[in-house]
Amino acid sequence: MAHRIGIVGASGYGGAELMRLLDGHPALDLAVVAAHSQADTPVSQLFPNLAGAATFDHVDLDVLRELDLVVLATPHAAALELGGRFYDAGTAVVDLSAAFRLSADGFLEWYGQAHPRPDLAAGDPTAAPDVAYGLPEQHRDRIRDARLVANPGCYPTATLLGLGPIAGLLEPGSVVIDAKSGTSGAGRAAQDHLHFAHVHGSLTAYSAPGHRHTGEIERWLPGELGAVTFTPHLVPMSRGLLATAYGTLTEDATADDVADALHDAYDHEPFVHVLPTGTFPQTKALAGSNGCQLSAVVDARTRRVTVTSAIDNLGKGAAGQVLQNVNLLLGVEETAGLSAIGVYP
């Protein structure tokens, strides 16, 4: 029998992508697509790909609580409250926002707010054992046993997949992350800087050096690498995210160690593909998929390793990874409804 799940905040890009992915899923039944401000609006009015007569549902906690799992796709302020409520009611939760990714201290530092539930903050030393940071390639077992999963941010997903396996080979303090994302990462709301005429043919950095994903990356990078420099850029494409991460190899680490670490980590992963050194991942190869492609190269002159990792920011960077986490948490086949093959060209 299918598991019944619901989405709260379904009118954003993350929610819509999840609706697309769940269409025809063999084991999950999408019972509720709630969106507070868009309740009763036809879904197709916001997302013309989801043609048909369905409308967004109202947010009814009594109905949602009865589901097997609720995906929160709301801003973190709402998620902080709803996540706790569903968790306490025994309803499983996967949260797309930053509400439960950091420690309580980290949340205060990067989001300027005391965390109301340190026990649900996946990055907190006091987090409950059934709370997980939802990067399956690095925390799969904990996700399987979780009741609340904090789905990673798009930039941290790409960065951690790239740097995680080789973190032990890098000098503390040497990490620079230059990341680039398509505009869907900025959300559905119409804003001046997202006007097609302004983005088309243009590239720009933004939010450096204090982008909030910096704290999430630092929290979940293995080892003791210290503070990192993180600069995001807005790229004239709709989907796609590329993280170019730099770090200096420790004295005894070699290029072979880097290659070995990546292959050890990913050769048996269904969604992460290590490309040969000298080839570089292209974001379009992952468009619409839950895949990640990455490769590393070492510059012997500077002893710096450069890792580039590509994902679809709405796929492995958001809704795809949510579904992977939902599958894991509910005991469904991890790859059900997902693919690593992007829509190319």
Added chain:
Amino acid sequence: MAHRIGIVGASGYGGAELMRLLDGHPALDLAVVAAHSQADTPVSQLFPNLAGAATFDHVDLDVLRELDLVVLATPHAAALELGGRFYDAGTAVVDLSAAFRLSADGFLEWYGQAHPRPDLAAGDPTAAPDVAYGLPEQHRDRIRDARLVANPGCYPTATLLGLGPIAGLLEPGSVVIDAKSGTSGAGRAAQDHLHFAHVHGSLTAYSAPGHRHTGEIERWLPGELGAVTFTPHLVPMSRGLLATAYGTLTEDATADDVADALHDAYDHEPFVHVLPTGTFPQTKALAGSNGCQLSAVVDARTRRVTVTSAIDNLGKGAAGQVLQNVNLLLGVEETAGLSAIGVYP
């Protein structure tokens, strides 16, 4: 047990899209991906979304003949020959090229060549009964019983889906089709006019008035509408095709007749969606899918109807429709492996 199928000419966009769609198909096993000039080349070298170790196969007719069905994704010259051979050997064929779409006379007129097998020319009065023009919404029964299916061109698909149901309401000689396609419609080969720097931010018409799809549209438009004017345009997007078709209503036809005809034709179709008058299909809503969205509007001042129909040129306009035809021909669920939901945004 899965049906075993093969692709010849798999190194083009049509073949690659079919590979993507067949990944994980519940009833079809893609046994051969042959590409004459790219044999032994890793698939991922041409199509980075299809990561992994697979290489293109050599074209071995003995092997292919033993399959349940062969998809031809070659130029029409090669298809003319291969299609006949497989058909004669009893192997089912779906052909992506123009080789078998017209009548023998039409083929001579538009392709400048005598047709070697009028019995296999789907548009010929002498065509064998197991040869079909592969537009399921208009020729489904014949496709089900076919052994050779001529898959329609991308422009004819969008145009015929838009105009077919209302052809009887239009004045002969009044039809103008202004069509627009993304660049993947021009194929994978690097050419000056497809260089990103030349296409980005640019729009142009091409090949008017003699584009070969004109003849295909005229052959398969129901009724006696006579010669049509057809102008294709190249649009700065990778996928997506929009046909804007104009025709003058006959004296006693009304806007309601137009709406009724479209709804009668499509309300029960899984892949074609009629949008309300006053809304217009967006190509992106169909990206990566086998869907078609269309709508019609009537200008009372001129009595002209304008029908706009959108598809993904590689989906419903090529590989998606191929798979729909393969499913039908092999008796598999028509929608298996296909979706009408595009990757949006």
Added chain:
Amino acid sequence: MAHRIGIVGASGYGGAELMRLLDGHPALDLAVVAAHSQADTPVSQLFPNLAGAATFDHVDLDVLRELDLVVLATPHAAALELGGRFYDAGTAVVDLSAAFRLSADGFLEWYGQAHPRPDLAAGDPTAAPDVAYGLPEQHRDRIRDARLVANPGCYPTATLLGLGPIAGLLEPGSVVIDAKSGTSGAGRAAQDHLHFAHVHGSLTAYSAPGHRHTGEIERWLPGELGAVTFTPHLVPMSRGLLATAYGTLTEDATADDVADALHDAYDHEPFVHVLPTGTFPQTKALAGSNGCQLSAVVDARTRRVTVTSAIDNLGKGAAGQVLQNVNLLLGVEETAGLSAIGVYP
């Protein structure tokens, strides 16, 4: 000595493009850049290409009235009022809006409003002799002597340049115009349907069949061609407009007549270029310029002529043409500050 001019409504794309064009103009001094709602805002905040310390001015009619010429770049409602005031005060006016393009009757029909000043409506039979419709290639002498010039719309500019010279060769009632524009034509305001993520990779028709430019085209097409069908489309590019216009040749007209008419009209024009039959204009060739490129082809099977004409919607379709009109009206060299060479690639 330089002529002193001002812009009202300078914070829109038309105004900003004019600022760019006037930078370094040999004979015009841009003394005022007024923008009601953006007064005191740094220009570079809205238009990062116009770096520096300048801010938008307040709208001060006393100051503006003293200038040699005022360009109105406001919505038509404001222009209706301001245009009359400046005209009455003896200040020359070039208006970018639709306020003065039609006849009074036409304005009522297409804009739903009685025209307050039929004497200033360039398309009205009672228009004052010093009021002109600002398409220099067709109304140059009148513009030279004008005190108020109604700058044409972007779609009418491309369409009239293409069809104007051959209108006498076409059957009444046979004209269909399928036009395509980049998104800057929709203005600077952030709107859902202009979000980069929605436009990128997408194409759609809109506002058919009642787009207001239909009335403007009908008013200024020479001859008695009657009502036309006009369908605009939104193309995923920032600038650029292509009009594909169709009409049926009269019984005794020939393809040579079409070619002759176009060459007669444009061979001595500085900004309009007729391309050889069989080649097609690309919008990018005109990006940032005041140029227009066009070509015509005749389909002997249907006796339809297809004319495609390309412009930059912000250049010849807006600010470029404004400057051409300003130059003419003020007796400056017509081409000063303008070029027909686009930024390509």
Added chain:
Amino acid sequence: MAHRIGIVGASGYGGAELMRLLDGHPALDLAVVAAHSQADTPVSQLFPNLAGAATFDHVDLDVLRELDLVVLATPHAAALELGGRFYDAGTAVVDLSAAFRLSADGFLEWYGQAHPRPDLAAGDPTAAPDVAYGLPEQHRDRIRDARLVANPGCYPTATLLGLGPIAGLLEPGSVVIDAKSGTSGAGRAAQDHLHFAHVHGSLTAYSAPGHRHTGEIERWLPGELGAVTFTPHLVPMSRGLLATAYGTLTEDATADDVADALHDAYDHEPFVHVLPTGTFPQTKALAGSNGCQLSAVVDARTRRVTVTSAIDNLGKGAAGQVLQNVNLLLGVEETAGLSAIGVYP
């Protein structure tokens, strides 16, 4: 009287952009546009913006030698030979290639070839005094007196403008440059990886870690910063280049020192604009122009400075800077024919 200049290799993007810029230049007469393999081809066939009847000239050294100045827009192999010949004949040369940018040793290291004329290698300690590296903001006086100018590469231009003024504030060995360019930087030749369908919606790194511009940056960065890490990326836009450069501040350097150094360097420059800290340059603001916009931000947590600098790779990164150098070398007003205002939006 106008100076007579010629271009050799005019059929590439650099040459075409220079043709566009020189149209209407007040003091330069473009007498020859030579292109070996495209001689007699209409210019408009390759560059539709340059409409008209002109054809590419043959390469005739006798004719070229008589000009006041020759711009070389050929590959570096041809430039190595031609540059020496013209220089020896007393004809001034500005070379767009890498032929004369490095030292003889550097040329051997990065281009794998012994330099035939170390006296003309601008980066060589033995270079003749009338040979200059053509970055006017850092070598203006030498350019004024030069007879051969090596025009900088696109990536070095953006990087050196950004890092040059603050190089003395950075720790040796700490510099990482993550650069991003539009596709026109890869040249006009049709190649698979430049196909619109492959680039649209995609982003990728390439040529790391051995891209040849690394050596040029290291040669011309002031001070003793040592080897740098340089990673270029291909961005889905036609023009535009953004360099994001990272370096660690020395112990006693401050964020104010960074800001002061940039303002000291550029407040009186006509083409370089320092943006306020916290705002970031957008490439589109410079499209079609010779401008550069840049800004710097310091992360107190890591003591790293991030400088982003944006140019048009064909403007300040190629033909625009060529014209600036030509103006300087010939004693023409430095800004003649150039603008810092890009075509936006």
